[in-house]
Amino acid sequence: MNKEEFYKLLEQRRSIRKFKKEVPPKKVIERILGGAIQAPSGKNRQNWRFVVVSGEKRDQYLKYSQKSWLGIKDILQKRLKPSLYDFTERFFYTLGDAPYIIFAYSHNTPDERYHTSIGSVYMAVENLNLACLVEGLGCCTMGAPLEIKEEVDQFLGVTAWPEYQAGELELLCAIVIGYPDHEPPKAPRQMEGRIHWL
Numbered sequence: 001m002n003k004e005e006f007y008k009l010l011e012q013r014r015s016i017r018k019f020k021k022e023v024p025p026k027k028v029i030e031r032i033l034g035g036a037i038q039a040p041s042g043k044n045r046q047n048w049r050f051v052v053v054s055g056e057k058r059d060q061y062l063k064y065s066q067k068s069w070l071g072i073k074d075i076l077q078k079r080l081k082p083s084l085y086d087f088t089e090r091f092f093y094t095l096g097d098a099p100y101i102i103f104a105y106s107h108n109t110p111d112e113r114y115h116t117s118i119g120s121v122y123m124a125v126e127n128l129n130l131a132c133l134v135e136g137l138g139c140c141t142m143g144a145p146l147e148i149k150e151e152v153d154q155f156l157g158v159t160a161w162p163e164y165q166a167g168e169l170e171l172l173c174a175i176v177i178g179y180p181d182h183e184p185p186k187a188p189r190q191m192e193g194r195i196h197w198l
């Protein structure tokens, strides 16, 4: 890949919220996770933890996704135009038929600053977003599950993990993944006020 192609890839990435029913092979999901963990992390602690959900478990998650919608719908109703609001509501009810959901957790330990731990996991999440793109997959990173964090932890069974019981495991987001079934317009970006040169 040359320089132009690399920047084009970054520009091309967009959140996908409608997927084909076809299920990507497990090998491809393993590969994108292999890409995710190439990310840098504070003290190289590799403190990301991923929980991959598909099949029946994925279907069971829909009722949690619907519940998470209730926590954010009022804010979105004020921010989105009605057609986009309706689309988003449908997305939360169906997750766009995405066959895979990957939940990203951070293992926060006292030997690292809290925000460094969180940031490290998000570095891996962005790698995962880009790996999806090169694999011909689409994805949408979702903070919405945080609305019902404890319920999601229970649902995934991470509450039995020793690091959870030590109060060190924190859900950060879910990434829904599948083959894209729409081509949304690029959400505009602004440089103004975002970058300060001294």
Ligand SMILES: Cc1cc2nc3c(=O)[nH]c(=O)nc-3n(C[C@H](O)[C@H](O)[C@H](O)COP(=O)(O)O)c2cc1C
Binding pocket: 013, 014, 015, 016, 017, 088, 091, 140, 141, 142, 143, 144, 145, 173, 186, 187
């Ligand atoms: C941390 C994080 C949380 C997000 N949470 C949600 C979400 O809960 N639901 C959703 O539909 N999109 C969610 N998004 C996607 C953003 O809405 C999207 O990235 C943004 O509008 C820019 O669009 P683009 O990704 O297509 O460039 C989230 C993105 C990030 C990085």
